[in-house]
Amino acid sequence: MDIEVIKEFVMQNWLVIVVALIILFFVLNVVKTVLKWAIAIIIIAALLIYSGISIDQIKQTVTDVQSSTMDTLKKEATNLMVNEASKATYAKGQNGEFTITSPNVEIKGTVGSDKVNVVLRGISLGEWNLDNETIRTFVNKAKGNVTAPAS
Structure with missing residues (x-):
């Protein structure tokens, strides 16, 4: 994972990130059941998928760190x-x-x-x-x- 890619993604999609964080904040403060954690996980997963980070990239990063x-x-x-x-x-x-x-x-x-x-x-x-x-x-x-x- 390149820091420059992450910076570029945040700069281009700051509005989507802010909206997702507001929704996440709202869900965590209003909903008081297991449902809130399910919704929170879905929002975070959607942001990760939207950002273009794949599970394979995460696995590769973990493997690289472990090997190093x-x-x-x-x-x-x-x-x-x-x-x-x-x-x-x-x-x-x-x-x-x-x-x-x-x-x-x-x-x-x-x-x-x-x-x-x-x-x-x-x-x-x-x-x-x-x-x-x-x-x-x-x-x-x-x-x-x-x-x-x-x-």
Whole structure:
């Protein structure tokens, strides 16, 4: 969604928007039932449809924001792995499982697997491949700081 498009729409259709807001205000203040919310939703939906914003555009915007956020979190996790590798501790678990913990990043995996689960400050970033050079370096440095087996 482009801000310029929204500005242009508001400038060209300010009268329609004002009328819709007056009707919406009237409905919300006068009608006291569930019907008022149904009418309010219809008015808002009509404005959105009239403005040319489609559900597909809203979905695309949400997808773009989500993708951008995940990319940013992955970059931050990678940078923290580089910076915190010396502080990371490696804990062996049962059945070949291991956990690597640093102040901000936690990695869980299984020995022999090519995937690990990455958690950044309590937020799961999903499964990552071990073929990433940064992750391999982080794991190898953490192995030097082995703690007691996890129970």
